[in-house]
Amino acid sequence: MTQAVKGNGRPIIARDLVRNFGRTVAVDHLSFEVRAGEIYGLLGPNGAGKTTTVKMVSGLLPPTQGEVEVFGFDPLNQPIEVKSRIGLVPEDHILYESLTPREFFDFIASIRQLDQWETKQRITSLVDAFEFRDHYDKPIAALSHGNRQKASILSAIIHDPPLLVLDEPFSGLDARTVRVFKDILNIHLENGGGILFSSHILEVAESLCDRIGIIDDGKMVAEGTVDELREMVKAHGSLEEIFLRAVQQDTEVAETVQALRKALAKENKR
Amino acid sequence: MSDTAGASRKLSWREAWGIAGRIALEVQFRSALAMNAGSMTQTIEKQIDRARSNARFNKFTVSFFIGMLAVIFGVIVWLTLSGTYGAPPEFQWISVAFTVSIFSLMGFSFLIFWGIMVSTSFISTNAASIGHYLPVSRADTGTLALLGYIRLFDSQMVSLVVFFPLAYGVVIYLIFGSAVPAVLGALACLITFLITVGLAIAVMLILALYFYTRIQTSGGSRLNNIIRILFIILWVAAIMGFSLSFQLLNIIIPLLASLSIQLAPIWNILFFGYPFSMGTFVVLASGIPGTPPLWIDLLVVLLYGGLAILGVRWARNFLQGVGTGNIAVSSTGVVRPVSLKVSRVGVALLRKDIRIATRTPGQAIMFFLPFLTMIPVLLQFTFNLSVVHVSDVIIFIVIPTVMLSFYSIFFLSVEARGMAYTMTLPLPTKRILLAKAHLITLMSIVIPVLVLAFALIKPFTNPVSFLIAFSMVPTVYVSAYISLVFFTRFVGGGRLIGFEIGQHITQMILVGLLGAVFAFIPIAFFGLFWFMTALAGFVVELAHFVGLAGLWIGILFNYLLGKLFARFFLIS
Known part of the structure; x- marks a missing residue:
């Protein structure tokens, strides 16, 4: 993680971020920061603005208002500095579908001008850890969902970036790979790296994240450790309950389930 | 849990055709989506609309092209029989047979050039599996898969089968002034092009399967790269041949006719192979003067007809097998050691x-x-x-x-x-x-x-x-x-x-x-x-x-x- 020391400042500082798509406000005055050595979870229901935030942080989408710093660099005006320090696992599999993983990783290593010997050792260990060797020479288009996700993760960590930006990274992975990947994330944190973790799978977020930001309709509705959030929203139990209380959906969900129970009850059909 | 879940019934032809249309649209949409999945500006609805309108546009242009080709070839037959196309009068029948044969070959090649990518998409998107999720019989799922595949090319196939027989019938009627040879000739043309379409369906699927397993889903090894390049060169050469033969028709047809005359009977063997047996069959049916009684040709046409039927049956079973997963379409390769090559x-x-x-x-x-x-x-x-x-x-x-x-x-x-x-x-x-x-x-x-x-x-x-x-x-x-x-x-x-x-x-x-x-x-x-x-x-x-x-x-x-x-x- 040699690039981490080159940058100055925290992995991510987002201040007052706004992103509009026409009249729709996808992200609404969002502020948060990701510190070195922590996993910051960005949680929210579908359409809350998580992916838009990830794109703005990664320099793929300019904010309408506000600013982001990645290790002190502005993703908009210094995209090369930012992109060379980020490993991004996007929600969609954005890969060169017609290339094989071998060709794809050769390409990435060449573009990032990585050391051939070191990177080969690294990618060999990762491929074996992910049990990916059998798929190394198949076109990405021919891989299953889970194997594409593995390719996406490998492409994000091949260059050992100081910041990982992960948007639903466990999607489609089997239990073994999830375990391996969690260990890789822990090693990354031990080495002083930072992680922005966006998800709507609360169990994973609860077990992984040091701090959590809950967003709804593009706004930050609660932020802190799980204990702090529990205190903040006066909820007990799991992160799921905290989350539903934070986004004010706990009552609505209870009513919906009640109505559904009535509608699906077998007695109604007779 | 509905009591009717799992019950299956026989589909009517109309229902099957309608569902097949949805399958064909799904293939077009999935192919478009695969190319465009990173789209940040187009909604799914827009992409569906675009897939549909692109398919319609393609069908229209290809049908128009086949129609134009049919008219041009019809004119060539007319010029030949009216004695203005350079063929000696006693061998006009050979020129007409070659004209019909070349049109048949062009239609066959055209369907394949145009259809191989669509066929590959049909296999890669596994659209044939859609029928298996419906409460229909196993036989119907096969029919749905085949019809879904055919509907990708329906207007092209119909144009091929309809336009030239019509043009040919009209020309024969104008030349001989009698409806009988015109109708018989047009019918023979119709049979010829039905056989052509049947053979094309099977060949397209075989090529698409080969392309998909050997090229699209297999690795980037040196051998596969060579095969891929060879395949592409062959494809380009075939398209070039198609284009050049169209441009040089006025030379090719009289040349083939003259060679047949000079080198008979060696060249006459040609008439027993595809597509020349088809041309001879059409000429025989329309009773063009001077045509020798090559009745054995009818047996050859019957043979090709049988092959076409077998081809379509195979296509139906194959598509059904792909849909159920009984036929594997992904290839397995040798696992090579992990390597990395950093270049500039x-x-x-x-x-x-x-x-x-x-x-x-x-x-x-x-x-x-x-x-x-x-x-x-x-x-x-x-x-x-x-x-x-x-x-x-x-x-x-x-x-x-x-x-x-x-x-x-x-x-x-x-x-x-x-x-x-x-x-x-x-x-x-x-x-x-x-x-x-x-x-x-x-x-x-x-x-x-x-x-x-x-x-x-x-x-x-x-x-x-x-x-x-x-x-x-x-x-x-x-x-x-x-x-x-x-x-x-x-x-x-x-x-x-x-x-x-x-x-x-x-x-x-x-x-x-x-x-x-x-x-x-x-x-x-x-x-x-x-x-x-x-x-x-x-x-x-x-x-x-x-x-x-x-x-x-x-x-x-x-x-x-x-x-x-x-x-x-x-x-x-």
Whole structure:
């Protein structure tokens, strides 16, 4: 993680971020920061603005208002500095579908001008850890969902970036790979790296994240450790309950389930 | 849990046809989505609409083309039988048989060229599996899979089966003034083209299966790369053959007829093979005078008819098997050790673009297209010119040069959703654009190479011709680069964006035209400088050299303009 020391400042500082798509406000005055050595979870229901935030942080989408710093660099005006320090696992599999993983990783290593010997050792260990060797020479288009996700993760960590930006990274992975990947994330944190973790799978977020930001309709509705959030929203139990209380959906969900129970009850059909 | 879950019933023909239409649309949509999945601006609804309208447009244009072809071939039959097409009267039947046979072969080839990619999509998207989720019988799922496949080409197949038999029947009626030979001839044509369609369906699926298992889903080993290139070369050669035979029909048909007369009976063996047995069958049925009683030909046609039926049955079972997963369509390869090869950034970009563009025949053919356009000109010059002047060389090179200027957009589009990945890499926009311009420049080297090859066939009057041909390489480079910069500025606001052909079609055409203008500027400068010098009364040789200087001034002008645009237009 040699690039981490080159940058100055925290992995991510987002201040007052706004992103509009026409009249729709996808992200609404969002502020948060990701510190070195922590996993910051960005949680929210579908359409809350998580992916838009990830794109703005990664320099793929300019904010309408506000600013982001990645290790002190502005993703908009210094995209090369930012992109060379980020490993991004996007929600969609954005890969060169017609290339094989071998060709794809050769390409990435060449573009990032990585050391051939070191990177080969690294990618060999990762491929074996992910049990990916059998798929190394198949076109990405021919891989299953889970194997594409593995390719996406490998492409994000091949260059050992100081910041990982992960948007639903466990999607489609089997239990073994999830375990391996969690260990890789822990090693990354031990080495002083930072992680922005966006998800709507609360169990994973609860077990992984040091701090959590809950967003709804593009706004930050609660932020802190799980204990702090529990205190903040006066909820007990799991992160799921905290989350539903934070986004004010706990009552609505209870009513919906009640109505559904009535509608699906077998007695109604007779 | 519904009590009726799992019950199956027999589908009516109408229902099956309707569901098959949905399957065909699903294939078109999934193929479009695979190319466009990184779309950030198009909604799914828009993509569905676009897939539907593209399919309709393709069907219409291909049907129109087949219709036109049928009319042209009908006219050839009419000219032959009325004695104005150069065939000796006693052998008019041979000419007509060859005309019908060539149309049949062209229709067969056309279905295959056009359909192989669609067929590959049908296999890769596993659209045939849709029927298995419906509460219908196993036999119906097979029918649905086959009909869904056929509906991808329905109008093309119907055009092939209907237009030429109609045209043929009308011509025979006009020539002989009797309905019986006209109807019999048209019916024989109809049977001929039904057999052709049946055979084409089976061959298309076999080729698509081969392409999918050996090329699309197998790895990037050296052997697979060789197979892929060979496949593409064969494909291009076949398309070229198709195009050339269409252009040279007036030579081919009388030539085949004369050879048949001179080399009979050796050449008559031809009439027992496909497609010539079909032509003979049609001629026999329409009772064209002079036709020998080749009744054994009927047996041959029956044989091909049987083969076509078997082919369609096989296609039905195959598609059903693919849908249920009983037939494996992915290949297994040898697991090779993990390796990594780090190359220079420019080389990596170039290699990636070439790999992506050559993975599908539809895109790979684009590498050959500018030079395919040179072949007919080359043939025409070879037959008609005794010496080659500078002006001839300019005519020879101007089309591929201008065509290559459109390639900047092509290389942006082949990345499709991959462009979204490129945007995550620490690469300046300019670097990516330059790599694409370099690739187009590499392609343009074939222009002077072909001119040099041409010089081996015909003497050139002036060595300036070679210098002009070599000057097309930098001409292509600057025009490609300028058009890429313009596109990035006006579509992406100076940044690279996920390119979508459907979404940016107008900008694509405009920028392609702009590239063509920039490619033409040096050639125009050549003409201007040459004309001014010639007008001043200098000898032609000197005018050529001054023109060449003008051409380089044009290139320099483009180059400086490109640098200026890049400086002000591009954002890292």
